[in-house]
Amino acid sequence: xxxxxxxxxxxxxxxxxxxxxxxxxxxxxxxxxxxxxxxxxxxxxxxxxxxxxxxxxxxxxxxxxxxxxxxxxxxxxxxxxxxxxxxxxxxxxxxxxxxxxxxxxxxxxxxxxxxxxxxxxxxxxxxxxxxxxxxxxxxxxxxxxxxxxxxxxxxxxxxxxxxxxxxxxxxxxxxxxxxxxxxxxxxxxxxxxxxxxxxxxxxxxxxxxxxxxxxxxxxxxxxxxxxxxxxxxxxxxxxxxxxxxxxxxxxxxxxxxxxxxxxxxxxxxxxxxxxxxxxxxxxxxxxxxxxxxxxxxxxxxxxxxxxxxxxxxxxxxxxxxxxxxxxxxxxxxxx
Amino acid sequence: xxxxxxxxxxxxxxxxxxxxxxxxxxxxxxxxxxxxxxxxxxxxxxxxxxxxxxxxxxxxxxxxxxxxxxxxxxxxxxxxxxxxxxxxxxxxxxxxxxxxxxxxxxxxxxxxxxxxxxxxxxxxxxxxxxxxxxxxxxxxxxxxxxxxxxxxxxxxxxxxxxxxxxxxxxxxxxxxxxxxxxxxxxxxxxxxxxxxxxxxxxxxxxxxxxxxxxxxxxxxxxxxxxxxxxxxxxxxxxxxxxxxxxxxxxxxxxxxxxxxxxxxxxxxxxxxxxxxxxxxxxxxxxxxxxxxxxxxxxxxxxxxxxxxxxxxxxxxxxxxxxxxxxxxxxxxxxxxxxxxxxxxxxxxxxxxxxxxxxxxxxxxxxxxxxxxxxxxxxxxxxxxxxxxxxxxxxxxxxxxxxxxxxxxxxxxxxxxxxxxxxxxxxxxxxxxxxxxxxxxxxxxxxxxxxxxxxxxxxxxxxxxxxxxxxxxxxxxxx
Numbered sequence: 067x068x069x070x071x072x073x074x075x076x077x078x079x080x081x082x083x084x085x086x087x088x089x090x091x092x093x094x095x096x097x098x099x100x101x102x103x104x105x106x107x108x109x110x111x112x113x114x115x116x117x118x119x120x121x122x123x124x125x126x127x128x129x130x131x132x133x134x135x136x137x138x139x140x141x142x143x144x145x146x147x148x149x150x151x152x153x154x155x156x157x158x159x160x161x162x163x164x165x166x167x168x169x170x171x172x173x174x175x176x177x178x179x180x181x182x183x184x185x186x187x188x189x190x191x192x193x194x195x196x197x198x199x200x201x202x203x204x205x206x207x208x209x210x211x212x213x214x215x216x217x218x219x220x221x222x223x224x225x226x227x228x229x230x231x232x233x234x235x236x237x238x239x240x241x242x243x244x245x246x247x248x249x250x251x252x253x254x255x256x257x258x259x260x261x262x263x264x265x266x267x268x269x270x271x272x273x274x275x276x277x278x279x280x281x282x283x284x285x286x287x288x289x290x291x292x293x294x295x296x297x298x299x300x301x302x303x304x305x306x307x308x309x310x311x312x313x314x315x316x317x318x319x320x321x322x323x324x325x326x327x328x329x330x331x332x333x334x335x336x337x338x339x340x341x342x343x344x345x346x347x348x349x350x351x352x353x354x355x356x357x358x359x360x361x362x363x364x365x366x367x368x369x370x371x372x373x374x375x376x377x378x379x380x381x382x383x384x385x386x387x388x389x390x391x392x393x394x395x396x397x398x399x400x401x
Numbered sequence: 402x403x404x405x406x407x408x409x410x411x412x413x414x415x416x417x418x419x420x421x422x423x424x425x426x427x428x429x430x431x432x433x434x435x436x437x438x439x440x441x442x443x444x445x446x447x448x449x450x451x452x453x454x455x456x457x458x459x460x461x462x463x464x465x466x467x468x469x470x471x472x473x474x475x476x477x478x479x480x481x482x483x484x485x486x487x488x489x490x491x492x493x494x495x496x497x498x499x500x501x502x503x504x505x506x507x508x509x510x511x512x513x514x515x516x517x518x519x520x521x522x523x524x525x526x527x528x529x530x531x532x533x534x535x536x537x538x539x540x541x542x543x544x545x546x547x548x549x550x551x552x553x554x555x556x557x558x559x560x561x562x563x564x565x566x567x568x569x570x571x572x573x574x575x576x577x578x579x580x581x582x583x584x585x586x587x588x589x590x591x592x593x594x595x596x597x598x599x600x601x602x603x604x605x606x607x608x609x610x611x612x613x614x615x616x617x618x619x620x621x622x623x624x625x626x627x628x629x630x631x632x633x634x635x636x637x638x639x640x641x642x643x644x645x646x647x648x649x650x651x652x653x654x655x656x657x658x659x660x661x662x663x664x665x666x667x668x669x670x671x672x673x674x675x676x677x678x679x680x681x682x683x684x685x686x687x688x689x690x691x692x693x694x695x696x697x698x699x700x701x702x703x704x705x706x707x708x709x710x711x712x713x714x715x716x717x718x719x720x721x722x723x724x725x726x727x728x729x730x731x732x733x734x735x736x737x738x739x740x741x742x743x744x745x746x747x748x749x750x751x752x753x754x755x756x757x758x759x760x761x762x763x764x765x766x767x768x769x770x771x772x773x774x775x776x777x778x779x780x781x782x783x784x785x786x787x788x789x790x791x792x793x794x795x796x797x798x799x800x801x802x803x804x805x806x807x808x809x810x811x812x813x814x815x816x817x818x819x820x821x822x823x824x825x826x827x828x829x830x831x832x833x834x835x836x837x838x839x840x841x842x843x844x845x846x847x848x849x850x851x852x853x854x855x856x857x858x859x860x861x862x863x864x865x866x867x868x869x870x871x872x873x874x875x876x877x878x879x
Contacts, residue, residue, distance in 0.1 A: 067856075077859035084852045094820070095845050101840045102822050104424045107432055112819045179794070184818040186793035191818075249475035249789065250821035255844060 067131045068387045074277050074376045074395035082131050083266030089127030090229075090262025094255050110183040114162045114193065116254070117198035120229070121158035125202040126151035128270050129209045137278060137399075146209045153205035153324070161197030169193070186250065188234040195233070199226025199261065200241065203269050221269030229261025230239045278398045279339045281305060281331055284379065284390040287319050296333045298398070304332035307382070307391060308344075316391065323347065323383025329394065333373065339374040339393065348388070350381045403675070422450045422815055427835055428822050430472045433813035445492070445690040445806035449798075450482045450780075451587050456843045459484065460780055461492070465523060470798070472816050473833040475824030477789040478781055479505065479719035479811060481798050482522075484780040485805070487634070487691060490533065493525040495775035502816035503783045506796045510785035517785035517855075518831055521778035526573030529824060530638075530647040532579065532694065533775060534629045535612060536621070536655040537584030537591070538703075540737065541654075542614040545702075545761070552701055553614050555695070559766035560609045568774040570602045579631065582606050586618030597637055621659040622670075622755045624650065625749060629684060629694050642692075649694035651753070653774045654766075656701040657737040659745060667736055668719035670729035674745055675717040681752045682715070696753025697773035699766060700741030704759050709744045711751060722748075740797050753806035784831065792816055 074080045078311040097119050107115060129150040133143035143351045166183075170190060171395045179192060203222020207215045237253030260352040275327075282292035293315050296303045305315040308327040326343035333339050343349040343360030351358040351372055360380075376395035422431040435449035449470075456468035460482075468482040496519065500758050503510065503517040510516055543554040550558075559565060560582075561819045572579045579600050582593040594608030596755050622808035627652045630636055642649060659670050684693055715810045719728035722744050723736075726803070730736050743759050750757035801809035824841045825833035 071857065071860050073860050073863040075859055075863055077862075081859075088852045091845060091848055095841060098429070098822065099838060100842065101424070101429045101817065102427055104426055105429075105431075106666065109422060109815050109817065112429075112817045116819045135706050152532075182794055182818075184795045184815045186818045244789075247475070249824050250817070250819070251475070251823050252844075254820040255848075261847065281509055342684050368719060 068136045068274075068401065069135050069276055069397040072135075072397075079206075079271045080267060081130060082271055083263045085131045086124045086127045086266030087284065089123040090120055090258040090265075090387035091255060093123035093262075098254065110166075111275065112183065113166070113194055114159055114366035116154050117162055117194055117365040118158040118201075120258050120261055121165075121198040121205070122155040122266050122323050124225070125154035125206045125209075127262070128202075128206050128266060130280035131266075132210070132270065135272060150209035153208055154202045157201030158198040159205055161201050162194050165193045165197055173181055177261035186237060188230060188238075192227075192230045193314045195230030195257075195261070196226035197218040199223050199229065199265065201246050201377030202265060206269060207271060218269050219397045221265060221267075224268050225261050225265035225317070228397055274337050276398055277395045278400070279331070279374065279376075280396050280400070281307065281316055281391050282394055283316065283318065284392050285318075285388075287322055287378060287389065288317070291316065292401075295339060296337070300335075300337065302332065302334050306330045306332050306344075318382065318389045318391075322389040323387055324389050325382075328382045329380060340371045341378075341380055341393070342369045342371040343372050344369055346382050348381070352379045352381060352386075353377065412674055425469060425471070426453045427469075427838065428471065429817035430470070431815040431817075432470050433815065435810050435812040437808065437810045439579075439808040440686070440806070443490045444484050444810055445802075446486050447800060447802050447808045447810040448486045448801060449810040450484075456482065457496070460523065463544065467522065467832070470781065470812060470822055471812055471825070471833060471835065472674055472792055472813060473825045473827075474789050474792045474816060474821055476827050476833055477786045477792060477828070478784060478831075478833045479510075479787065479792070479814070480782055480784040481800060482780055483780045483800050483810060485802065485808075488771075489803035491779060492691065493527070493777035493779045493804060495527060495777045495803065496521065496781060496802075498758075498774075499756070500802065501566050501781075501783065502803055502809075503785055503799075503800075504632050504799040504801070504877055505785065505787050505791065507799070510787050517783055518782065519783040520832070521776075521828075522782060525779055526571045526576040527774070527777040528572075528576055528645060528647050529570050529576060529774060530579045530642045530649045531568075532632060532651045533580060533582040533593075534590075534621055534628045534653040535593075535622045536657070536719045537586040537613065537615050538619045538657070538660075539586075539614060539616050539700075540656050544764040551614070552614060555763050555766060556701065557609055557612055558652060558763045559770060560612075561606050562763075562767050565767050566602050566606060568771040569605070571774075571776070577647070579641060581638065582608060582612075583617070583624075583628075583632075584612060584799065585620060585627075587833070588620040588623055590624060590627055598641055610753075618660040618662070618665075619657060619665075620661055621655050621745075621759065622673050625653050625663075625696060625698075626677055626680055628653065628860065629681060629696060629753070633692070633694065638697075640810045644700060646691065648691065648777070650755075650773055651694045651696045651711045651745075652699060652770065653696065653749070654699040654701060656741060657744075658705075658732045658734045658742040660737065663733050665732050666729050667669075667723035667732060667742075670745065671717045671719045671722045671728075671733070674722060676746060678715060678717065678748060678752045680689035681749070685752075685754065685786050687799065693805070694753070694757045696749055697755035697769070698750045698753075698757045699769045699773075700746050700757070700759035702759070702761055703740040704734060704743040706744050707742040709747065711747050715752075717748065732874075760840065786831075794818070 072078045097116050126147045160198040190258045199222040204220040233253045235254040237250050253304035279295040280292050293398050307329045308315040308321040309324045324348045327344050332344045349360040360373045374393045378393045380391050411574040435451050440448040453469045456465040460468045469824040470481045486492050493716050499517045542551050544551050579598050599605040713784045797811050799811040823836045823837045
């Protein structure tokens with residue numbers, strides 16, 4: 067995972083899901099390989115090994131992705147991944163046996179079917195999936211020092227549900243599809259992939275603080291000149307754009323109809339970006355199917371402002387003859 | 402509460418360990434220890450191969466794949482392999498699907514005639530002693546067709562055919578076979594060519610030409626009883642066959658009914674047949690299974706009862722044997738003109754663990770003779786298909802031997818409740834060929850590749866979009 071390969075688009079939310087999905091798939095592959103070569107455990111442990119391996123791999127991959135994105139030191143990164151993996155393994159084993167040996171006999175009786183570990187049934191197995199998801203969420207939350215704790219748990223439970231449902235639907239395809247496929251082979255792989263992907267998508271996504279807003283000049287004069295809006299301390303900041311030669315953050319020539327102090331772009335403590343129009347000269351924010359006029363209106367007590375989104379253009383001066391700057395979110399490490 | 406504790410212990414795997422489940426290599430299935438049920442007085446038992454290592458040791462590495470128990474949940478196919486053992490040693494036997502019953506959790510795997518497939522492996526030349534009992538009664542002189550050849554001539558032609566002689570005297574290193582051929586009529590048996598045993602094919606062929614038709618009634622049941630019991634006790638026969646461990650097979654050929662007196666009716670044959678069947682049953686349930694003859698019956702002519710279906714019981718009633726209205730009809734001059742008593746022949750063959758054939762021509766007779774001298778096989782693969790839904794938990798696969806010895810073996814197979822290895826490929830013969838674990842790479846690698854591609858897709862699209870929507874804007878100069 068490399069933050070420079072994750073642009074600030076809605077797709078960034080899926081970046082970790084791709085990693086954790088791959089981790090889930092590889093965990094399934096490893097467990098299956100061990101079983102095919104001659105599992106050293108009994109049939110009753112199949113589910114425990116599969117689900118706890120899955121939870122450990124997915125939780126570890128999520129923490130590893132975070133560590134890589136934030137360029138943690140190797141030792142700390144490995145330590146946190148090991149902690150998350152070990153906790154997820156332990157929690158999910160505990161959850162599995164709590165369900166299988168404790169709750170399942172109470173809920174479904176001690177008949178032959180509930181006690182048979184080889185029975186393939188979503189009815190008896192879904193809680194074990196949910197337990198594995200919960201364990202993965204809890205372990206990762208602990209490794210992240212309880213940041214977004216509820217989100218981790220909810221995302222983990224949702225991942226367990228998604229994994230269990232994928233496992234069930236692929237193993238029990240509708241009758242019309244049973245001629246094409248029927249079996250647990252794809253179900254095991256699909257369940258692991260869905261578990262990992264859902265976990266990455268819901269439990270922990272790349273936070274906005276990994277990115278910073280930049281103003282970048284698009285017109286020919288001073289093309290590609292850019293300045294970051296915020297500093298590294300995540301405090302509110304304001305940047306000014308105009309043709310005043312001293313003290314402004316972005317200088318644009320007056321020949322391009324840019325006023326002395328044309329706009330300001332600021333970021334608040336919640337990392338939200340806004341632009342203010344500071345002049346009577348034409349000032350517009352343009353985005354897809356949207357145009358916002360920010361020219362200063364003297365009848366108003368305060369300048370007009372609007373939220374900025376990555377990719378927004380701000381036109382300074384008359385249309386076609388002025389300067390254009392864009393607002394773009396880039397990785398905070400961008401120089 | 403104790404039940405819950407026990408259930409918890411079961412699920413925790415403690416009991417599973419105690420069951421000594423063995424993983425089947427290349428699959429996610431485990432197998433339990435096969436349980437054999439054999440009659441106390443018999444040394445024969447059916448041995449199921451439980452895992453790859455036992456297959457490897459018994460059949461060798463080349464065929465270990467076919468021998469290993471396999472559960473393919475994608476196609477619903479289950480295959481198990483077995484061999485028959487006597488006193489702990491493998492005993493190659495000639496088996497057909499009719500000699501075996503296969504059960505899935507105590508039920509037939511499917512409805513209909515074809516409930517499973519029996520695939521024999523490792524053919525072995527059979528050391529056998531064929532006892533040919535040929536009806537020498539007067540009716541065998543009848544000429545049925547326009548070719549001018551009598552019924553006895555057809556029998557001679559069939560018995561002298563090269564393929565039949567080859568089946569009676571199979572070639573192979575250390576293989577010895579013997580044929581005893583007798584003609585029976587009027588309650589007496591007469592060795593063909595004056596000798597009780599033929600071990601040389603040429604001498605046998607020559608002797609067959611001396612088969613003759615005499616006068617008198619058939620006494621078919623007495624002849625079968627004699628061939629299965631008295632003949633085997635003759636010192637010359639006993640010495641020859643027991644020293645060489647020849648597998649005895651009785652083939653009884655007739656063109657009509659059992660008939661002992663002129664006034665005999667079909668119903669009179671019921672108690673006689675009952676006595677014969679009891680004798681055969683007693684024979685089968687005593688002594689070494691290898692020395693008990695299997696009894697095949699061959700009818701020359703057409704079936705007297707075309708729609709006969711043998712009742713499941715062992716008691717013979719006149720109605721069962723003759724059909725309604727025929728029990729009081731005379732055999733001589735009446736029923737025997739309708740054809741062969743196929744009902745009695747089938748009854749005898751079933752009780753004798755053999756098979757019954759009825760044919761009117763030489764080819765059909767030859768086919769019957771060859772079927773009565775089948776090849777033996779070291780081990781067999783029993784394969785059946787059920788709805789894959791029935792393979793979603795542990796199940797018992799049972800193979801029951803219905804011929805030679807009543808023995809069965811059951812193995813409990815435990816497919817994993819969570820994961821499966823890649824499904825096998827079903828060949829044209831219905832056999833599921835296992836797929837190597839390496840095939841999983843065909844699933845994993847493309848998916849991982851897609852995930853990596855998806856990782857690069859957003860930045861690529863982002864840059865393409867920025868390039869397409871030209872982020873370089875030229876300012877108009879005044």
